[in-house]
Amino acid sequence: MKGYVNSIESLATFDGEGIRYAIFLQGCNMRCHFCHNPETWCGSHVYDQYTPKELLNKILRYKNYFGKSGGVTFSGGEPLLQARFLAELSKMLKQHDINIVLDTCGSVFNDDVKKVIKLCDLVILDLKYPTEKEYHSYTRGSLKRTLEFLDYLETKKKDTWIRTVIVPGISDSTKYLEKYLNLIKPYSCITKYELLGFHTMGFAKYQNLGITNPLESTPALNPDKLIKLQNYVNSKLKNE
């Protein structure tokens, strides 16, 4: 069995705690209008292939950097499109006591996905839009499916962070954020809600790949505004 990998960041600090070996798996079943990794979409990029053992051997070279909180992050694309590969790799990583973070949009669910969830230490779940209509029109995905995935994480008491990309002109208001907050309120498995600002750094990739960029005239989110919105979310969650 081989896994298809778009790219690897061996000393990442973003997707989870500590120093992380971030594996960006090839392929995605979504088409988010704010995507800054369109090169991970199916068939749009030349990718590397590894068996679980080959990738494990690469990861082990970095194990000393992980310390107590670092480890491996599965990201993408949508990593769970390759859940069987990840379940196998996760088993091997756990034999070496390596922390695992799964960064997903929760659009794939099957027995292999359950195995990955069981073995990972943290799930970072993207909550893209708060209504089914917007979710579908801006991502081609389903809010219902993401919430069902979150329901499963809740039943398993899996440590979960929620992430949302804030797009200027759509989701950059406290009124709009209330819709997300109402959705996540019932879930005790959620330990963090993180907002990410829409940025324009991936725009050149669309041009290079010859793909239409639906947000080409949208500016990046002002960083001060992002801080204000994050503070708003934090204060609301603290008072619950």
Ligand code: SF4
């Ligand atoms: S799920 Fe991620 S990789 Fe896939 S289209 Fe959306 S933002 Fe891009």
